[in-house]
Amino acid sequence: MRLRAVLFDMDGTLLDTAPDFIAICQSMLADRGRPQVADKLIRDVISGGAKAMVAAAFDMDPEAPEFEPLRLEFLERYQIDCAVHSKLFDGMAELLADIEKANLVWGVVTNKPVRFAEPIMQRLGLAERSALLICPDHVKNSKPDPEPLILACKMLDLDPASVLFVGDDLRDIESGRDAGTKTAAVRFGYIHPNDNPDHWGADVVVDHPLELRKVLDHALCSC
Numbered sequence: 001m002r003l004r005a006v007l008f009d010m011d012g013t014l015l016d017t018a019p020d021f022i023a024i025c026q027s028m029l030a031d032r033g034r035p036q037v038a039d040k041l042i043r044d045v046i047s048g049g050a051k052a053m054v055a056a057a058f059d060m061d062p063e064a065p066e067f068e069p070l071r072l073e074f075l076e077r078y079q080i081d082c083a084v085h086s087k088l089f090d091g092m093a094e095l096l097a098d099i100e101k102a103n104l105v106w107g108v109v110t111n112k113p114v115r116f117a118e119p120i121m122q123r124l125g126l127a128e129r130s131a132l133l134i135c136p137d138h139v140k141n142s143k144p145d146p147e148p149l150i151l152a153c154k155m156l157d158l159d160p161a162s163v164l165f166v167g168d169d170l171r172d173i174e175s176g177r178d179a180g181t182k183t184a185a186v187r188f189g190y191i192h193p194n195d196n197p198d199h200w201g202a203d204v205v206v207d208h209p210l211e212l213r214k215v216l217d218h219a220l221c222s223c
Helices: 018-031 039-043 046-058 067-080 092-101 114-123 147-156 170-179 209-221
Strands: 005-008 105-109 163-167 182-186 204-206
Touching: 005 147, 018 039, 018 046, 018 067, 039 046, 046 067, 067 114, 092 105, 092 209, 105 147, 147 163, 147 170, 163 170, 163 209, 170 182, 182 209, 204 209
Parallel strands: 005 105, 005 163, 163 182, 182 204
Antiparallel strands: none
């Protein structure tokens, strides 16, 4: 079936949001007189959310009594500074332009809460270009459940088979596959060192956004 839309996960797929996460963790450490940690330590656990990043930065058990205030502070800081350093991954701007030039629609399906996701899209000038933004706030079950992708296809009035979902986590691929979309896994995202996108069962795996141009060309020529 001919491709009609491309949907992206946000963090680690469409956008490199790691610099903001890292800056906040390092600032929190500095404010407490603690030494900085390697940026990679935080980047490697981004897919685990605020809990994982704070635990890694402070080398602290999430069950520790002092942990929850740190996690809440992280989220408060991120609410203010969620789009200071974040940007499209290299090559993604060109890919989005290609998608739009081909008269396809694109959108975002993320597990990031809408209170963070919307401001990021707006501040980076992507909100008016994106056909939709699906967050956990809009569904009962987040990825890896297929509900977010099913909702996105319904809102676009498209057969899931005509949609490509691109993500950097097994949850993305499982969600897309179970919703009936085509799937693409990216190796450039926030993937834990012990994980391997080749094992996720995606229809295609790429190292760079522009490699998806071939995927789009093939899908656009398919009947």
